[in-house]
Amino acid sequence: MPLPAELKPLPEKSFDEDAARHLLARAGFGGTPEQVRALAGLGLPKAVDALVDYEARAYADPDTEDFDADILKPLTDEERQTLVRARRSDDQETLQRFERERNRRQAADRDQMREMQKWWLRRMIQSPRPLEEKMTLFWHGHFANGYRTVEESWNMYRQNQLFRRLATGNFAQLVRQVIRDPAMIKYLDNDENRKGRPNENLARELMELFTLGEGRGYTETDIKEGARALTGLTFADNEPRFDAAQHDDGTKTILGYTGAFDADGFVNLILARKECPQFICEKLYRFLVNDAPGSPSKEQQAFIAALARLFVQRKGELKPVLRAMFASEHFHHPANRGAIIKSPIQLVVQAVRQFHVPVRELSVLNSAAELMGQELFHPPNVKGWDGGRTWINTSTLFTRQNLLVYMLTGRTPRTREWEASTDGFDATHLVEAVRPASGTVDLASGVAWLMRCSLPVPAETARTAAVVQSLQSRGMRMDNTGIIEALCLITAMPEYQLC
Amino acid sequence: MAEPIAHSRRVFIRNGVALASLAGTIPAFIQDSAFGLVAQAAGNPGGAGIPGERILVVVQLGGGNDGLNTVVPYGSGDYFNARPTIGIRAPGGQATGQAGVALELDRTLGIGLHPSLRGMKELLDDGQLAVLQGVGYPNPNRSHFTSMDIWHTAQPGGRGDGWIGRYFDNTCNGTPLPEGAISLGRTAPLAMLGKVQKPVSFESADLFRWTGEDVDRGMEATYQAINRAGVLPETPERSQAAFLMRTALDAQVSSDRIRAAVDRRPMTQWPNSDLARQLRMVAAMIRDGMKTRVYYATLSGFDTHAGQLGTHARILQQVGDAMLAFQNELKAQGDQDRVLTLVFSEFGRRVQQNASGGTDHGTAAPSFVIGSRVRPGVHGNHPSLTDLDNGDLKFTQDFRGVYAALLEDWMKAPADKVLGGKFAKARIVKA
Known part of the structure; x- marks a missing residue:
């Protein structure tokens, strides 16, 4: 065909x-x-x-009310004056008090970022609207901003909500909101992009990475002129702000058109390409x-x-x-079929959703994803994750296999003491579909079915035979333990990394 | 050189794979070693010291090591004024308080080493230690993350690929060198991440394997058979599945090799510490003849904001003792001329001690380069203790000039291309 x-x-x-x-x-x-x-x-x-059309299904947001927008609140005027006085008089004690307070707040903000990572991972695992989360992840990798540069968890969270709100909405609308998004402004320095002193970072990436592709239909001049159109887009106290005094409202020539384009005018020109x-x-x-x-x-x-x-x-x-x-x-x-290599997040979330293994520790799952090269809210750079085969090397492959052992059995990949409990994972539901009236699933049909449910492409016969033989030779059956061992082997197959 | 081949045969035979059909299933680096063998037989130089055999080790001191108490400018009164309680006294002097007395580094310059750095002192006396003064970069960033990213990427904004990753990308013709880069730690450091080259990283070799066998040993044989099978007959050669099957086979062979290497008993005495454990593994892998060009080890705990004397003394002793043990082991193995080690931290600390007997985030600081092929002694000038930038030292040596020397003079790689610019090279490596 x-x-x-x-x-x-x-x-x-x-x-x-x-x-x-x-x-x-x-x-x-x-x-x-x-x-x-x-x-x-x-x-x-x-x-x-x-x-x-996932909007038809309601999904209550877990735990967001716990997030604090003000952990890194800017100093009050009074505090600022105290600080200035302390600097002037070299009042070490006060200076150190301020530094300690700043360190404390930054530590609290990093903690909150970790909570947000857990929150998002839980959403992906639980949501009855999986496409919404999947596309939110897509936009996070597309308009890739990282916490290390943004340095404010609340802005990362707000940006994440923006991606979710417009996950499958209108692209033009999404772009218009993204260039005003505080995290984006901070990440690409548009708060430094001022009339007469343009900073080209956002204009460049807007065309190169967000809308047109590298070198496709625009020139360095278009970047320079486009940057002028973006001047004045900044943020204050976590809110987008337009600073008219810093906006260059002069005439620009962008992509062959001349006019006093502002940010949206610039975006319209790009989107028309x-x-x-x-x-x-x-x-x-x-x-x-x-x-x-x-x-x-x-x-x-x-x-x-x-x-x-x-x-x-x-x-x-x-x-x-x-x-x-x-x-x-x-x-x-x-x-x-099976033509995509699972991203670390896909691997983690899919394992829970397809087998219904207990979630165990969200933080373990997040740190495993980080080990495998994908930490939520921390894309490596503005290009996002390269994905595909770059996910896989000999180290990440072991981590992927070992993570699945942990998820299936509860045995943590980092300790030697494995407790012989399956920690509440009832795997028997996975073979219900092939359970005969007699009640006992035989090894051959049980394993064949598990392979079919777990792998995106039909397994070669040698694979199925190997798993059946492994269980058979040790007198195992398709009971809970047998199913879990079969899954340990199936998820350790190279093909399991495909989606 | 013969060992990996014999070893891989054993693996294949054990799993009953006919040797005749190996073409599609041989992991890339077994082929490499086979070619290497041929090249050597044909008379290519293979001895120690040639660039192809040279190895770079990077030791990262995380948290911002206090440079002024590591390489101590005891000859300067300004140093003691800035550090009334934590200043380390001149060699031969009387220790006041707990700060201790420096080990002599260069009497004429009036600089010494922290008293705990006895290991470094021994390396210095043996001609194996280069001390690079005032290493830093313009517009210093005092955030741990950002400054570390700047060091890792060698880019002013700290964004992009890692400098070691770019070294590989620039020298390896578009295919990663298997096991070319190894980092001992949970996650791969940014420095090692290239577009093409990614490091093998593991905390302990025992975790660089499938842990399913701890669940039930009975599964092991089947796991091995599955992951060593290579590309299955019905799988198209260029498919994603085939790529994964090849990587799975590579992973098994790599795991065998690394675990066998680090299981060997060291030839010399080692202290018992985190850094020593990492460097012992590095030495073992070098001894095993692995083709790794760059190893990366990490030690953190240098963020000494309060009561730093005890903490700093303990952690520096760990560094000095581990480095000395590493060099001794390399000597015993006969590998001392092949290996150079860079020891760096993301920044130094403020000149002025703080009110808690500690020091806050600063800027420039000394780095060490260690090995039998360094030009030993002190390189460059100590930054002025009075001409400060907002209370911090002004750098006298750009760290990218240190990288340039390591790349060009040691690894024989095009430094300008890797670093994306020209930087005045530190003259660290013996001609």
């Missing part, structure tokens, strides 16, 4: 459980066999709608369909171009694009 080069939908009858499993893994973080079966039962159009929909759809494709290295094939290019046309037609609305993508024969084609 050739890879379709257009947005032709998958024939409804082809939407079986394997297709539903694929859809749920990509448009979310996977699910249990039961959830997969239910999704398949809806039929393709309804299944896609259920994932894309044909490179923009192409760039965004390419990036969505790599995140959701196939992230194999190398340039896209002719069929892939044509498919991406079709997505880009839809993006233009629907004026940057993302839902129609996602809907068409998820329903397409191209998306479901065997060549695109």
Whole structure:
């Protein structure tokens, strides 16, 4: 079957459980066999709608009310005066008191950042609206800002909520809000971008990384002129602010147009370029369909171009694009099954959602994700995570396998004392679908089923045989322990890293 | 050189894989060693000291090491004025309070070493220690994170890839050198992360393996068979799955090798400390003949804001003793001419001690470069203790000039390209 080069939908009858499993893994973080079966039962159009039109399902935000916006509040006028006086008189005691207080607040803010990491991971694990979280993660890697530079947890949190609010909304609207977002302004120095003293950082990345792609259809002059249009966008006390006095309202020539463009005028010029929909759809494709290295094939290019046309037609609305993508024969084609290497976050969240293992410690899961190269709110740089094969090396592969051992058994990867408890993980639900009337699942069909539920591509027969043989030779059965051991082996297969 | 091949055969034979069908399943670096063997037989130089065999070790002192109490300017009255209770006395002098008496480093310059750095002193007397004065960078940043990122990336903003990662990216033709870079620690330091090259990192070699076998040893054989199978027959060679299968095989062979290497008994006496444990592993891997070019070790605990005398003395002793043991081990192994070690911290501390008997975040500070091939002694001038920038020392040696020397004179790599600019090289390496 050739890879379709257009947005032709998958024939409804082809939407079986394997297709539903694929859809749920990509448009979310996977699910249990039961959830997969239910999704398949809806039929393709309804299944896609259920994932894309997630607003229909309510989800109460866990724990956000505990977050404090004022941990790093700026000094009051009175405090500032005290500090100035202390500096002048070299009053070491007061200076040190201020420094200690600042250190204390910064430590508290770092703690809050860790709480926010847990909060987001919990959302990804729990939310009945997985696409919302998945796309929030996409935008976090796209408009990649890191806490180390932003240095204020509240602004990272607010930005995260912005990504979530517009996760599948309108791209133009998202860009307009992102360039006003305090974390972004701080990260790319736009608070230093002033009339007569432009700072080009945001203008450059806006075109290079956020909308058009490196070197695609713009020049260094467009960056310089665009920077002038962005002057005056700053923030104060965690709120976006427009400083009219610092805004350069003179005439600029950007991307071939001349006028007194302001920030939104600049954004409109960028978004009107044909490179923009192409760039965004390419990036969505790599995140959701196939992230194999190398340039896209002719069929892939044509498919991406079709997505880009839809993006233009629907004026940057993302839902129609996602809907068409998820329903397409191209998306479901065997060549695109297992064609993505799970990000560390995908690995962690999918393991909980597909096996229903206990969450155990959120902080352990977060630090494991960090070990594997993806710490939430800390992308390595403004380009975000490179993803794909860069996730994998010999160290991260062991960490990935060992993390799964921890999640399945409760044995922490960093200690030697393994307690022989499965810590409340009841794995038997995973084989219910193949349980015969007699009540006992035989090894061969149990293992084959677990492989099918766990791996995105059909396993080669040697793999299944190896797991069956391992259990059989040790007299094990498809009871809780047997299922967990089978899963330890299955999740240690190289193919398990695929999504 | 012959060992890895014999070893890998044993692995394959144990798992019943026919040797004839190995082509697709040989991990990249086994092939490398095979080619290396051929090249050596053909008369290529393979002895110690040639650039291809040279190794760089980086020891990071995290938290901001107090440079003024590490390399002590005892000849300056300003030093004692700024540090009335924690100032370390001149060699031969009388210790007042608990600060102790410095070890002589350079009498003419009036500088000494912290009394706990007896290991460093021994290395100095043996011609293996270079002390680089006033290492820093313009517009110093006093945040631990940012300053560390600046050191790691060698970029003013502290953003981008790591400098060692870029070294590999610039010299390895687009394919990572397997085990080219190894860091001993939980996470890979930014310095080691390139676009192409990523380090192998582990805290202890015992965790660089599958822990599922601790759950039930009975699973081990099957796990090994699965992960050593290489690319399965029905899997397309260029697919993501094939890539993962190859990496899984690499990981197993790497794990065997690293664990076998560090399990060997050291040849000399080692102190019992965190840094010594890391450097002992490094020495063992070097002895094993691994192709690793850069090792990275980390010790933290240098953020001495209060009551620093005791803490600082203990941690510096750890550094000095571990470095001495490392050099002794390398000597016993016959590897001393192949290895150079850089010891650095993200910043020094303020000149003026604070009211809590400690010191706050500062700027420039000394770095050490250690090895038989360094030009020993003191390099560069100590920054002035009176001409200060907001109470802090002005740097006299840009750290990127130190990197440039290590890259160009030691690793024979294009420093300008790796660092993205030209920096005045410190003359550290013996010609």
